[in-house]
Amino acid sequence: MSGDRRTVEVDRVEYDFLVLDAAAWRLLNTSPHVAELLAEWVEWAYRAGQRDISAAFSAGADWRQVASVPTYAELRRRRAEATRPELTPREIRARTAASWAHFEQHHQERSA
Known part of the structure; x- marks a missing residue:
């Protein structure tokens, strides 16, 4: 080098x-x-x-x-x-019956 x-x-x-x-x-x-x-x-x-x-x-x-x-x-x-109050079986059946009644009324009105 x-x-x-x-x-x-x-x-x-x-x-x-x-x-x-x-x-x-x-x-x-x-x-x-x-x-x-x-x-x-x-x-x-x-x-x-x-x-x-x-x-x-x-x-x-x-x-x-x-x-x-x-x-x-x-x-x-x-x-x-729990976001809703707890219901008794009787209250659940009553709400279900009311819901079905509302549905059937609505269905009859639409089909008439």
């Missing part, structure tokens, strides 16, 4: 291999197939970066709180609560 640290000495065989390697890379870069693959890789890398950024933002927020979406535990609690 010479005294200048920016200069590297190589023997002729290694130089020839470097020239062949550079020529192969130039030939590879002129291939339309490789250009298409590189474009797809660039798009994939961009989307992967955007996905990671989106995941980082999403991890930083409690989206259930933001969107006011109840948790499964909250839904289970709501289902367990």
